Amino acid sequence: MVLLATWLTLSYHYGAMGKQQEQYPYKRLGRYLKQLRVNLQESLAEVSGAVEVDPSQLSDIELGVKRPSEDILLLLISHFSIKEDEAVRVWELAEFDKTSLSGGESTNDSFVKGTAIVSPDELKISYTDMVHVSVNNYGVIMNFMQGSGPGNQPIIVSRVGMSKEHARSVLDVLTKTLELNDQKQLPPTDQKKDKTE
Numbered sequence: 001m002v003l004l005a006t007w008l009t010l011s012y013h014y015g016a017m018g019k020q021q022e023q024y025p026y027k028r029l030g031r032y033l034k035q036l037r038v039n040l041q042e043s044l045a046e047v048s049g050a051v052e053v054d055p056s057q058l059s060d061i062e063l064g065v066k067r068p069s070e071d072i073l074l075l076l077i078s079h080f081s082i083k084e085d086e087a088v089r090v091w092e093l094a095e096f097d098k099t100s101l102s103g104g105e106s107t108n109d110s111f112v113k114g115t116a117i118v119s120p121d122e123l124k125i126s127y128t129d130m131v132h133v134s135v136n137n138y139g140v141i142m143n144f145m146q147g148s149g150p151g152n153q154p155i156i157v158s159r160v161g162m163s164k165e166h167a168r169s170v171l172d173v174l175t176k177t178l179e180l181n182d183q184k185q186l187p188p189t190d191q192k193k194d195k196t197e
């Protein structure tokens with residue numbers, strides 16, 4: 001009788017765990033992403049705005065109910081500035097194949113390049129002559145473009161998403177930097193007085 005009760009208890013326990021696993025298949029990934037957000041003291045709205053998803057979708061990802069798409073996961077990896085080795089681990093927690101980003105190669109280097117996480121010596125400057133900015137309730141998206149695309153159509157050379165708060169700080173830094181540079185560029189004032197007076 002005791003054996004039957006123990007078996008029923010274990011069956012119920014493991015059955016409940018199986019159902020929970022079905023409901024939250026990406027729980028480990030979600031917990032990890034949520035912990036990163038909490039450590040940075042960012043709200044769901046701030047992070048969802050930075051990566052262009054609805055807060056309810058990000059909430060489902062953090063709960064482990066849904067797996068983010070590859071694009072969204074790449075944006076989250078970039079937003080949280082996750083280092084190379086951790087990025088590979090996060091990718092694996094999402095059960096994505098590392099080769100899906102690297103064109104068939106499965107080395108960490110090609111994975112990292114595919115995720116736009118690059119070392120400082122690999123950074124390249126993209127010059128642009130146009131920018132399109134869109135703002136929604138969750139953040140700001142900037143599309144930097146060049147007007148020299150096929151048929152003189154503008155092409156996007158870089159996309160940046162961020163919270164409104166971060167966008168305001170970037171604007172402040174940009175304004176101050178330009179003002180300082182302009183002051184350095186001013187022609188010297190003529191200190192000589194006309195001696196004929």
